[in-house]
Amino acid sequence: MVSEGSDNETGSGPSRSAEPVVSEPVAQTAPAESDEQPPAAREEQPAPPVDPPPREGRHVAHPRPGEVARPRAQSIPDGMLTVEDHLEHVLRGIGPLAPYPQPLVESIGLPVYDDHVSEIDLPRYDQALVDGYAVAALDAAGATETMPVTMPITGEVQPGVSRPFAISRGTAARITAGSPLPTGADCVIPGSHADQGQRRIGVRVEPRVGQGVLRAGSDMKVGTKAVEAGAVLGPREIGLLAALGVDRVGIRPRPRVVVISVGGELREPGSHMSHDSAFDGNTSMLAAAVRAAGAIAYASPPVPDDSAEFERVLSDQLVRADFVITSGGIDQGHRGAVRRALQRVAEARFSEVGLYPGRLQGFGKVSDGNKPIIALPGNSVAAYVSFEVFALPALRRLMGRSPYRRPMVHAVLTTGLESFPGRRQYVPAVFEVTYRGARVTPVPHSEELRISQLAQANALVVVGEDETALNKGDTVRTLVLDRPF
Template identity: 40%
Template sequence: MSQGADRVWSVSEHLDSILGQLRPLDPIELPLLDAQGCVLVDDVTVVASLPPFANSSMDGYAVRAADVEAATPEHPAVLDVIGDVAAGVGEFPAVGPGQAARIMTGAALPPGAEAVVPVEWTDGGTGEGPAESMTAYADDPSGATGEVRVHRPATAGQFVRERGSDVSVGELALAAGTVLGPPQIALLAAIGRGTVAVRPRPRVVVLSTGSELVPPGQELGPGRIHDSNSYALTAAARAAGAVAYRVGAVPDQVETLRATIEDQLIRADVIVTSGGVSVGAYDVVKEALSSLGGSFGEQAESAAGHVDFRRLAMQPGKPQGFGRIGPDRTPLLALPGNPVSAYVSFELFVRPAIRTLMGANDVHRDVVRAVCTQAVDGSPEGRRQFLRGRYDKQSGTVTPVGGASSHLVGALAQADALIVVPEKVTAFAAGTEVDVVVLD
C-alpha cells in the first residue's frame, strides 16, 4: 500500500493493517489462579468423573428405598442406625434391610443404601417429633446408635448425587479459546488440573503526552488540565483482558518521550500513546519516533522498526499511528489526544489488537442493528462517524448522547454504544435503523 502523504485510510484498512501484523502470544503453562483471564490453548477433557462417587446432597440418613416406601407421620418407618458416614471418610458400614446410616452432605453413599432421607423427615434419632438439624451428630461424633423414625418415603436416587452426574470421563470440559473466569477455574480444579496451558494476558503500557497534563488529585495551574486519557485507556485495556500499566503523562519533550518508551519496552507486549499525532507544532510522538519529524502517511523510522502515521476517514480519531518498535518489534498504537477520540480509537483498533494477542475468539465488539430515536445531521461526508449512544436492547433502540465534539468526556461517561454513521451518509431521520457497536 502507498504510504504517501495524501493517502487517506479507511477504518477497515487501518484495522486490517494492524491485525495483519499481529499473532497470538506464545502459550505458557500457568497455575490455575495465575491463568485467570487468559485464553485456553487446548481442549480439556475430563479424566476423572465429577463427582467421583455417589454422595449425599443432604444431611440425613442413607437408607434402602424399600424400607421407607410406606413411611408416614402416623406410621413412621423405624430403622436401626448402624453408624455415621462423614465427608472424607473412606470406610463406612454397609446398609442392610431395616437399617440406616447417618450421613453428612458430600459424604459417599455407603454400600446397600439407595437414597438419602433428609434429617427434617425424621426424628433425628431422638424418639420425638421431626428434627430440624443433625444435632445428634455434634452430640455424638463418635458414631450414631439406636433407632431413627422416618416420617416420609424416599425413592431410589433421591438426594443422591450420582457418580459422573456433573461431568463424565472423556467429556469435553472446556474448549480451546475459552477465557478462564472463576467458574472455569473451578471446573479445572474440580477435575484435578493444577496447571493449564494458556496464552498469557498481553501486557499493555499506556502513556499520555502533553506538557499541559496534571495527574488527578493535584491542583491545576493556568492552562493545565487533568490527565484523563491514561486512566481511561488503562482501564479499557484491563477490561479488554490485558495486564495494563499506566505510565502517566509525559511532557512535550522528544528525548523524554523516546527514553520513556524505550524504558517501557521491557515489560510491554503493546504500547499505547495518546496525543502528539496531529499536525501541530508540538506533535511529540511523531517527532520522537521519526528522525525527520515526518508527516501523515510518511514512514517514521525509529531506532528499531518504524511507525506509520496516517489520516483516517473517520470522526473522531482522524490522526492515527501504528508500527513495530524495539528489538522485539513491539506493537505501538499512537492515538489522538482528545479524550473521546482516544477512547473511540481504542475500541476500534487497540481492543481488537489486545484480543488478537490473547488468542481470543471474540476479537471484535458485537455490532447490532437498532432504531435511532433521534435525527442526526451534519455528519461529515466521506468519513465514518462514531457517535456516542445509549443502547436499549429490550426495545432495540439507540439514543445519541452528547454531540459530536471529541472533548465531551461527560457524554462519553453516559454512553454504552457507538452509533455508526457511514461515510456516504450525512444525515438521517429519527426512526432510521443503524449499526451500533455495543460496548460493555
C-alpha cells in the same frame, strides 16, 4: 507518507466495507488481573504478515494474491485509508501471546487455550443427598406406618472425616448429606421417614434403590470434555474446573499495556498546575479502557513534546510492555514527538484514515523487542474512538479473544444527524431499550470535541462514509459501549 494535519479534530464526516482479516459483527436489533507473565512473550508460530512501511506518498490498499478487492466508499479521497484498511494493518502486525498455565481464578475473562477433559468422575463416589440413614432397600421392603421395619444403627458417616465404612444386611448407618455411601447400602432414608432412636430406627416408608443418592459420575464422567478450547472462563466455568481438581489452566496471558500521553502542557492529576497547563485525562481514560478490556495497564506520567525524551521513556517502559498505546504527538509539525521518535526506533506507518474523530493514526513495531505500538490522536474524544475502533481489536487478538471488534446493534434514531462525506463518523450517544424497542439519542454536541459529552454517552452511532444525513426514525448501526462480548 500522506499529508498530515493536527491530531486535534475539528471537521466532521461518515457505508461500511468488507474486511478480509476480521469482519465487523452486527448483532440483531437489541431486545425490547494477574501480573504473572509468560516465559516467552509471544507465541512461536507464524504471525500474519506485516505490511511494509509505504514510501512517501499516497496510501492505497491493494489486494494480496487470491484476495478480492475490498469495496471502498466513493466519497473517501484518494490516498486516505478506510477504517478497515488501517485495522487490517494493525491486526496483521500482531499475533496472539503464547499460552502458559496460570492460576485458575486469575484466568477469569480469558479464553482457554486447549480442551479440558475431566480426569475424575464428578462426584467421585456415590454420596448421600440428604441427612438420614443408609440402608439396603431390600431390608426395608414392605415398611409402612403401621408396620415399620426396625433396624439397628451400626455406625455414622460424615463427609470428609470418616474412613471407608460398610454395613451388614439388616442394619443401618446414620449419614450426613455429602457423605460417601457405605458399602452394602443402596439408598438413603430421610429422617422424616423413620422413627429415630439412638441405637435403632423404625422405617415407616418403603424405600427404593437409589433413593437419596447422587451416583458417582452422574454430574460428569472421566473423559468428558469439561471446557472447550476458546471458551471464555467465567465464574461458572471456573467453579466446574475447580470441582474437577484443576488449580491452573493454560491460557494466553493478559497483555501488559503501557499508556503514554504526550504534550508539554499535560500534568498528572493531583499535581501542581501552572496557568498554561492541563491535567492529563487521556492516560487515565485509556488505561481504564485497557483494564476494562481484560488487559493489564501501566500508566506512564505524561511526556513533553520532545522526541528524545519520548524515546527515552519508551525505552524504559518496554521492559514491562507487550503493547504500547500513545496519545498525542503524531503531527508532522513541532508537536509530533511520537512521530519523529518512532521514525528513528520503529517500523511505523502514520496515515490519514477516513474516520471522525481520529483522522491521523499510527502503528508500528519498536525495533527494541519488536513490540507493537499504536499511536492515537491527542484529542480525548478522538483518542477514545480510536481506541475502540483500532486498539481494542488489537488487545483482543493478543488475548486470543474473538470477535475482535465490538458487535454492532440496530437501534432507532430519536433525532436527526448530519455528517460530511468521506469519513466514517462515530457519534457519542445514549442507547436504551424501551417497551417500544432499542432507541439511540446522540449526545448534544458542539463543533469542538468535548470529553464531558463523551462521558454522558454509553454508545457510538456509526454514520457511513457516503452518508451525509440520518433522519429521526432511521434504523442506525450502534456500538453499545461497556457491554461484554
